[in-house]
Amino acid sequence: MKEYNLTAKMRAYSWDELTDEQRKVVAVAKEQTQHSYCPYSGFHVGAGALLANGEIIRGANQENAAYPSGLCAERTALFAAGAQYPEQPVTKLAIACFTDGHFTKEPGAPCGACRQVMLETEHRYGGKMEVLLYGEDATYVFDSAADLLPLIFVSENLKG
Numbered sequence: 001m002k003e004y005n006l007t008a009k010m011r012a013y014s015w016d017e018l019t020d021e022q023r024k025v026v027a028v029a030k031e032q033t034q035h036s037y038c039p040y041s042g043f044h045v046g047a048g049a050l051l052a053n054g055e056i057i058r059g060a061n062q063e064n065a066a067y068p069s070g071l072c073a074e075r076t077a078l079f080a081a082g083a084q085y086p087e088q089p090v091t092k093l094a095i096a097c098f099t100d101g102h103f104t105k106e107p108g109a110p111c112g113a114c115r116q117v118m119l120e121t122e123h124r125y126g127g128k129m130e131v132l133l134y135g136e137d138a139t140y141v142f143d144s145a146a147d148l149l150p151l152i153f154v155s156e157n158l159k160g
Contacts, residue, residue, distance in 0.1 A: 008150060033103075038063045039063065043099045050092040051081060053085070090121055095108065095132070107135035107138065
């Protein structure tokens with residue numbers, strides 16, 4: 001038997017410690033929470049995907065009475081980025097959560113499906129995508145989506 005330890009680096013920043021570029025993409029994610037459609041959960045999630053060309057693609061969660069027909073904010077932003085700017089890598093992805101009239105104190109974490117899409121987006125462009133998870137008390141920053149999903153499954157895994 002072999003035993004392995006998986007580790008991931010995460011940094012927690014106050015708003016003032018973020019760079020201007022990080023604050024800009026997080027601000028978009030926060031704004032996008034107000035464009036979510038979540039009549040069932042009441043949990044508003046917004047996302048901002050910063051592309052290498054400087055464009056920021058917006059996303060918000062979209063619920064549907066016929067579960068699981070809805071889609072998370074992260075995936076709406078990443079899929080829109082891929083459709084609108086297929087040659088532009090996503091360099092940063094920010095996510096913010098809003099419920100009960102305020103942003104969550106602790107950052108919300110992406111679901112497993114979103115983590116897989118984030119990882120595939122990184123893999124597609126051959127570079128790292130910084131992930132920023134906003135909370136009122138701190139913003140968690142990961143250097144790569146792979147830090148959120150350490151045992152990766154990408155196209156090479158399908159080739160046996």
